Amino acid sequence: MQLIDRLRLLGFRQFTKRLLSALFRSRAYVLFSRDCEDAVMPEPLPGEAFHVLSAHNVIEKQALIEALLSVSHENAEYVEDIRRHRILGFVIEFEQEVAHYGYLFLRNKTACILGIDSKTALIGNAFTVPGYRGKGAQPRSVRARAALARENGYRTILAETNPDNAASQRGMTKGGMQLVGRMDLFVVCSSLVARWRRPAGFPLIGFCARRG
Numbered sequence: 001m002q003l004i005d006r007l008r009l010l011g012f013r014q015f016t017k018r019l020l021s022a023l024f025r026s027r028a029y030v031l032f033s034r035d036c037e038d039a040v041m042p043e044p045l046p047g048e049a050f051h052v053l054s055a056h057n058v059i060e061k062q063a064l065i066e067a068l069l070s071v072s073h074e075n076a077e078y079v080e081d082i083r084r085h086r087i088l089g090f091v092i093e094f095e096q097e098v099a100h101y102g103y104l105f106l107r108n109k110t111a112c113i114l115g116i117d118s119k120t121a122l123i124g125n126a127f128t129v130p131g132y133r134g135k136g137a138q139p140r141s142v143r144a145r146a147a148l149a150r151e152n153g154y155r156t157i158l159a160e161t162n163p164d165n166a167a168s169q170r171g172m173t174k175g176g177m178q179l180v181g182r183m184d185l186f187v188v189c190s191s192l193v194a195r196w197r198r199p200a201g202f203p204l205i206g207f208c209a210r211r212g
């Protein structure tokens with residue numbers, strides 16, 4: 001669509017708002033981290049089964065992938081990245097039903113945006129189905145992903161969460177993660193990052209042009 005047509009359709013104010021949000025995004029995070037050098041895979045509770053999804057087993061784990069997609073179609077994007085060796089998935093089934101999942105990002109743009117070093121792996125997008133919440137699935141998943149990070153050569157895992165997400169912050173703390181601090185940043189043109197409020201050790205400016 002031509003620029004002038006877009007302007008007419010949306011109105012000047014709406015168009016300017018959309019343009020600004022495409023050019024300039026601001027975000028706030030609370031960061032947690034833990035060393036993973038001594039991390040070991042936890043034991044599943046009775047009735048649970050743990051699964052690790054990687055590029056090497058996505059074909060044989062097709063039934064589990066279908067189950068993940070039926071919990072949320074947003075998982076399609078992550079499954080695609082598992083196939084591309086960018087991330088690993090960790091799934092807890094309880095009595096053959098998906099109860100929890102979370103991801104370990106080996107290469108991704110959010111890690112670049114946060115300014116984390118190459119020995120730190122990002123974990124994220126954890127989800128526990130509502131009926132299974134409060135049973136410690138998230139803490140077990142954090143420990144499991146710390147063990148997977150160690151196996152993949154990382155020293156530390158880092159997670160970001162929304163400052164208002166108390167349940168997520170509790171789950172991470174119970175999984176052995178410690179509060180690193182708050183980060184506020186803005187991203188210009190999806191590439192240039194200014195971390196104007198950041199914990200010690202994180203650079204002020206970053207450039208993240210590629211996807212991951």
Ligand SMILES: CC(C)(COP(=O)(O)OP(=O)(O)OC[C@H]1O[C@@H](n2cnc3c(N)ncnc32)[C@H](O)[C@@H]1OP(=O)(O)O)[C@@H](O)C(=O)NCCC(=O)NCCS
Nearest residue numbers: 125126127128133134135136137138139161167168170171
């Ligand atoms: C955040 C989340 C993954 C935590 O998973 P979990 O497996 O329930 O984790 P835990 O069992 O350790 O519970 C963590 C905290 O959630 C809260 N909680 C407990 N039962 C709950 C329930 N039925 N519903 C909502 N929150 C509950 C409690 O504060 C609990 O801490 P506590 O046991 O010390 O009181 C889960 O709430 C979730 O999927 N939320 C929606 C998606 C999301 O926010 N993901 C995180 C993105 S960073």
